[in-house]
Amino acid sequence: xxxxxxxxxxxxxxxxxxxxxxxxxxxxxxxxxxxxxxxxxxxxxxxxxxxxxxxxxxxxxxxxxxxxxxxxxxxxxxxxxxxxxxxxxxxxxxxxxxxxxxxxxxxxxxxxxxxxxxxxxxxxxxxxxxxxxxxxxxxxxxxxxxxxxxxxxxxxxxxxxxxxxxxxxxxxxxxxxxxxxxxxxxxxxxxxxxxxxxxxxxxxxxxxxxxxxxxxxxxxxxxxxxxxxxxxxxxxxxxxxxxxxxxxxxxxxxxxxxxxxxxxxxxxxxxxxxxxxxxxxxxxxxxxxxxxxxxxxxxxxxxxxxxxxxxxxxxxxxxxxxxxxxxxx
Numbered sequence: 001x002x003x004x005x006x007x008x009x010x011x012x013x014x015x016x017x018x019x020x021x022x023x024x025x026x027x028x029x030x031x032x033x034x035x036x037x038x039x040x041x042x043x044x045x046x047x048x049x050x051x052x053x054x055x056x057x058x059x060x061x062x063x064x065x066x067x068x069x070x071x072x073x074x075x076x077x078x079x080x081x082x083x084x085x086x087x088x089x090x091x092x093x094x095x096x097x098x099x100x101x102x103x104x105x106x107x108x109x110x111x112x113x114x115x116x117x118x119x120x121x122x123x124x125x126x127x128x129x130x131x132x133x134x135x136x137x138x139x140x141x142x143x144x145x146x147x148x149x150x151x152x153x154x155x156x157x158x159x160x161x162x163x164x165x166x167x168x169x170x171x172x173x174x175x176x177x178x179x180x181x182x183x184x185x186x187x188x189x190x191x192x193x194x195x196x197x198x199x200x201x202x203x204x205x206x207x208x209x210x211x212x213x214x215x216x217x218x219x220x221x222x223x224x225x226x227x228x229x230x231x232x233x234x235x236x237x238x239x240x241x242x243x244x245x246x247x248x249x250x251x252x253x254x255x256x257x258x259x260x261x262x263x264x265x266x267x268x269x270x271x272x273x274x275x276x277x278x279x280x281x282x283x284x285x286x287x288x289x290x291x292x293x294x295x296x297x298x299x300x301x302x303x304x305x306x307x308x309x310x311x312x313x314x315x316x317x318x319x320x321x322x323x324x325x326x327x328x329x
Contacts, residue, residue, distance in 0.1 A: 010194070010198055013198065014198065014201055014202070014205075017201075017202050017205055018205050018215055018219075021154070021205040021206055021208070021209040021215070022209060022214060022215050024152070024154035024155060024209055025055075025154055025155060025158045025209040025210075025212065025213075025214070026055075026057055026155070027057065027152050027154070027155040028057045028058075028059065028155075029057065029058045029059065029076050029077075029150075029152050029155050029156055029159060030059045030060075030061065030075040030076050030077075031051060031058070031059070031060050031061070031075060031076065031077050031078075031079065032061045032062075032063065032073065032075035032077070032078045032079070032096075032101075033047060033051070033060065033061070033062045033063070033078075033079045033081065034063050034064075034065050034078065034079070034080050034081070034089075034092060035062065035063070035064055035065060035081045036065040036080070036081055036082055036083030036084070036085050036088075036089060037064055037065070037066065037083065038083030038084040038085060039081045039082055039083030039107075040083075040108065040135075042135045043081050043106060043135060043138070044081055046135050046138055047079065047081065047106075047138075050138070050139055050142065050160065050162050051160060052160075053159045053160060054158070054159055054160070054161060054212055055155075055158055055159040055212065057155065057159070058155070058156075058159035058160070061073070061075065065080075065083075065085060065088055065089065065092065066085075066088075074096075074099050074100075074101060075101060076101075076150055076152060077101070077102055077103075077104070077146060077149060077150055077156075078093075078096050078101050078102070078103045078104070079103070079104045079106065079142075080092070080093055080103060080104065080105045080106065081106050082105050082106060082107040082112060082113060082114070086112075086113075086114040086115075087114070089105065089114050090114035090115070090116060093105060093114070093116075093127060094116065094119055094123070097119070097123040097124075097126040097127055098123055100126070101126065102126045102128070102145075102149035102150065103126060103127050103128070104128045104129075104130050104142065104145050104146075104149075105127065105128070105129050105130065106130045106131075106132065106138070106142075107129070107130075107131055108131065108132065108133055109131050109133065110129060110131045112131075113129045113131070126149075128145050128149065130142060130145065139162045140166075142162075143160075143162050143163040143165075143166040144166055146160070146163050147163055147166050147167045147170065153167050153210075154167070154206065154209050154210050157210040157211075158209060158210060158211070158212040159212075161212075164210055164211060167210050168207055168210055168211075168268065171203060171206050171207065171210070172203065172207075172260070172261065172264040175199055175200065175202070175203040175260055175264070176256075176257045176260040176261050176264070177257070178199055179196045179199055179200070179256040179257065179259070179260045180253045180254070180256045180257035180260075181253070181256075182195050182196055182199070182256060183196065183252040183253045183254075183255060183256025183257075184250070184252055184253030184256070192252070192256070193230060193234050196230060196256060196259075196260070197226060197227065197230045199260075200226045200229075200230065200260060200263055200264075201222075201223060201226050203260070203263075203264060203267070204219070204222040204223065204225075204226055204267050205219075207264070207267050207268065207271055208222065208267075208271055211271040211272065213271060221270060222267055222270055225263065225266050225267060225270060226263055226267075229259065229262060229263040229266065230259070230263070233255055233258075233259030233262070233263075236255065236259075
């Protein structure tokens with residue numbers, strides 16, 4: 001049954017997933033930033049730094065609160081930098097929320113945020129307060145909100161690097177939980193490996209897309225990593241299921257989770273370039289060690305030759321001295 005799992009339908013599923021991941025990466029995004037000019041300037045500057053897009057498909061609009069947002073502008077996400085004009089912020093945020101736009105309201109304290117008591121509860125869910133007293137702490141909650149609030153999370157992560165780790169972590173945990181369930185159930189012996197492998201290749205596609213990588217022949221490296229890790233963890237799981245004094249389902253489930261997490265770490269390293277850098281460093285070290293060994297061997301050979309010459313010279317001198325003594329006697 002395990003062989004049948006790698007059928008044409010599985011291959012087509014992965015091809016469709018690769019196309020879908022690339023389309024999600026390239027999806028156009030529009031982020032609107034509305035700045036209350038009475039707000040701290042540092043917040044606006046930090047937003048400018050964070051929202052420096054790496055993809056041309058990402059659009060960023062910046063407007064001053066005093067001039068209004070405009071009735072026809074409907075972005076994917078809206079970010080308010082809140083100052084002292086709370087009534088105007090509430091008005092514009094309410095209008096966007098009623099248009100279905102998720103809004104984040106950034107202020108130094110929750111006390112500096114406007115109230116939305118008269119707003120319908122269904123629209124309140126679209127309004128997310130982000131209170132940060134230290135501007136350096138803004139990236140994490142903002143990334144969490146952007147990933148969760150938008151249905152274009154992959155595109156936002158591909159465009160804005162500060163969002164990537166948040167999305168990738170959630171994708172990894174989801175895949176690990178799925179593979180833990182697959183490993184624990186194991187209805188048909190041997191069928192879990194191809195299912196887990198397909199899930200992990202899908203994860204590799206999603207991580208690559210979220211990292212801003214387009215699908216290319218280099219993705220074969222990611223696939224090879226998944227297959228190599230899958231085979232290794234499968235062997236470990238089989239060995240441990242015969243050793244551990246716990247139910248096999250628990251051991252298989254734990255291995256499915258741990259194996260996916262370990263594979264994901266390698267995939268992340270492959271996408272951020274650290275795996276290539278580590279391989280290059282390892283290659284340099286091996287070459288350095290090889291050169292050192294070669295030099296040591298050459299030195300050892302030279303020493304042996306010198307020792308041989310010295311030994312021959314000593315033997316010749318000894319023989320000459322002995323011969324002279326005999327002649328003298």
